[in-house]
Amino acid sequence: MVKTININEKDYLAYTTYAFKRLSGSxxxxxxxxxxxxxxxxxxxxxxxxxxxxxxxxxxxxxxxxxxxxxxxxxxxxxxxxxxxxxxxxxSIPNENGMILGEKTIEFKSEGIIEIGSLSKCFYKWESIGSLEENNGDIYLFVDKLIALIIPARYFSSDVEKEELKTIVRTNTGDHIFRHGRLEN
Known part of the structure; x- marks a missing residue:
């Protein structure tokens, strides 16, 4: 599966609000x-x-x-x-068209996840995924306590496509995702 997305300021603020609440447990x-x-x-x-x-x-x-x-x-x-x-x-909002905000392509392969942006190319092994969480339709793939790959809800053509992505993550992470985080629907 390949997703081309564009993370904007609103997406980032929604993510940071969620991530800080997640950290504080409240x-x-x-x-x-x-x-x-x-x-x-x-x-x-x-x-x-x-x-x-x-x-x-x-x-x-x-x-x-x-x-x-x-x-x-x-x-x-x-x-x-x-x-x-x-x-x-x-x-604390990152620069427009920088490492976090802007257009990027996320490719889900059997070896892991490749994220390609205008300034970066990152590879994440499936073992690095701590949890997959959903917030108001947005998908966050946490690779650390505060760092996640953000996939806004508007980039899913349907709920079926979103479930397909969740299935890919579940399949490739095994029970690892359940030991280190939580998988929420």
């Missing part, structure tokens, strides 16, 4: 879950503060301006953190 923890977790911790903190003031457990005696002032630095930190992470992600 694929289930998304935006709404994060906000829910923060809210629960805030409620627990307020409940803990009330425990030390058992004789006056009324909300009217709680000093809300102090609570808001105490919360403000933490909220500022969280906002600055997410802004900086977004800037870091944007600044």
């Amino acid at each position: 694929q289930q923890q998304k935006g709404a879950a994060f906000i829910k977790t923060v809210a629960i911790w805030c409620i627990l903190a307020i409940a803990f503060m009330f425990m030390f003031r058992i004789n006056s457990i009324s909300l009217s005696s709680f000093h809300w301006p102090s609570a808001a002032l105490t919360t403000l630095p933490f909220m500022a930190f969280i906002i600055v953190y997410f802004v900086n992470m977004h800037k870091l992600q944007k600044s």
Whole structure:
């Protein structure tokens, strides 16, 4: 099987988002879950503060301006953190038509995978494939914890073709792919 693809900035950002979530192990923890977790911790903190003031457990005696002032630095930190992470992600986008972005041909052979780009030619033995993972239709063939061959969903003419690629990978990696990673559909 031979695939000619063109990896763009959007494909790369989708990949890096997935890869970092994969590394942190928090694929289930998304935006709404994060906000829910923060809210629960805030409620627990307020409940803990009330425990030390058992004789006056009324909300009217709680000093809300102090609570808001105490919360403000933490909220500022969280906002600055997410802004900086977004800037870091944007600044780490590879060069257009470089080693990662741009047009390349990926050839799947019995010996391994050959990836040919405008600036490179790489050969990956089947043993180097740690896992094959799918994210929103895109296929990622991980050759390391953070490095993967990216095949965007738009380059598959059908689900049958995508399944054919998965079968080729399964056939050539044997159970190796199951020992070192996960094969997801």
